[in-house]
Every structure is written in C-alpha cells, then in structure tokens.
Amino acid sequence: MNSLLLRTISILLLLAAGACSAPPVASPASPEDVQSFMAERDLCDHFRGEIPDPEDSQRMDEVISAIDRHCTGTDARLDALRAKYADRAEILSRLAPYESGVEAR
Template sequence: KLFPMMLALVLVTGCKGSSDDSAQAAPVSTPQQVAVAVVQPDPPPPAPPAVLPSRPAPIVTVGPPGPTNSLDLPPSSNAAQPAPFPREVTAFMVDRDSCDHFRGEEPYDAERRAYIEESVAELCSGTDAKLALLRKRYEKMPDVIGALSSYDARIEGEEP
C-alpha cells in the first residue's frame, strides 16, 4: 500500500537535476501530464452484529402424567409380565390414585381449596361407574378383583 502512494508522489513532483547548470543547458520542455490514480484504503470490516442475550427457558412446574404401568401397583400372579393387569385396569388405577391424592389434601387457604376442588372434579368424575364396570368385566380374574377391592365404590358427591 505504501509503494503506490510513493509512486504517485514521484510522478506528481517529478525529478529535479542535481545542479542548476545542467538545468540551464538542457532545452526547456513543457511538463508532461501524468495520470495519477488515487488508491483508497480498504474499508474497515463491518462490525459484528450485536448479539442479544438469550432469555432463559421457562421453568416447568407441572410434571408429566403418571405412568400407565406404575411400579406401585398391587402385586399379581402375572407380576413378571410387563403389564400385569389389563391396560384399562392399569389406567383406571393410576387415574383413581391421582383422584384419591387430591381427596386427601388439606385446603390451608381459599386458593388451595379452589385448586383441590377443581382437581377432584376433573380427576374423580366418573370413577364410580368405571370401577363398577371394571369389577363386572373382570369378575373372573381374581388378581384384578383383588387390586380393585382397595378402592371405595362410591366417592363421587363426597366432600374432599
């Protein structure tokens, strides 16, 4: 980058003789016009884009629903099998256990009472009829009847 600038200066100013005598002896000529190219310096690289700080991910406070093959199911003679009870029985037991959990909760203030009542209404509705249906459907399977025997037949309409 320095060389083109020096060359441009030399061409513009020209060369002068070393003595005045030689300048007088030489015939006088008109100076030649020289085209000068101006070299622009490279533009600075663009500034990197501003990176906005990322916001932290929200904290999830609600857990996933319980497993359909819960490990805390009552024992059965088919315990070695991955699903010791029929799928609908297992699903009922998990749902009913969630219902019973909220039925046993203490409402320590009005907000908690409303939350418990809402949860009981959502989780416990229809469980009496479902329990009666399952007991009828699987009456010839003693393991299923034994597992279902721990559930109260009528809980709907009771106060939690």
C-alpha cells in the same frame, strides 16, 4: 352457608371416610383399562387428601378442581371393571382396595 364452607366440609367428610389409605400398586400385568383406572383413581384419592387451610381459597379451588377432574366418572369405571373382570380374581384383588361411591360424598 357459603359455597367455600360447604366444599370444605365436604372434603373433610371425605377424609373422615378413609380417603388417605395407601393405594394399591398397578401391576404391569394388569390390563390397560385397569392400569388407567388405578392411575386416575390414585390421583383422585391423593387430591381428596389434600386439604389446605380454609383461608387459602386459591389452593382450595385448585384442590377442588383437581378432585373434580380426577374423580369424576371413576365410580362408574370401577363398577364396570369389577363386572368386566368378575371371573379374574387377580384383577378383582387389585381393584378391591378402591372405595365405591366416592363421587357421592
């Protein structure tokens, strides 16, 4: 299979896994590291939901580049934040809607 077709299939699988759910809202009371993570992961999830026609290879490349830019490292950051704030239910509730393992898909 060619690279474009494989990337298209991968992106479609991401969508099928529920990547289009509404993102949680970062509270100004959230610690800065949580707010930063949420902003980056929201961009990641947005682009995971931006699937152009496979024939539009330029837009497909742009979307894949944005996914790589905004999603890379967010799985580890999410795990680290959940561990760091394990004793703070209000923070964990803001992080709960975010999926783990989006980079592996």
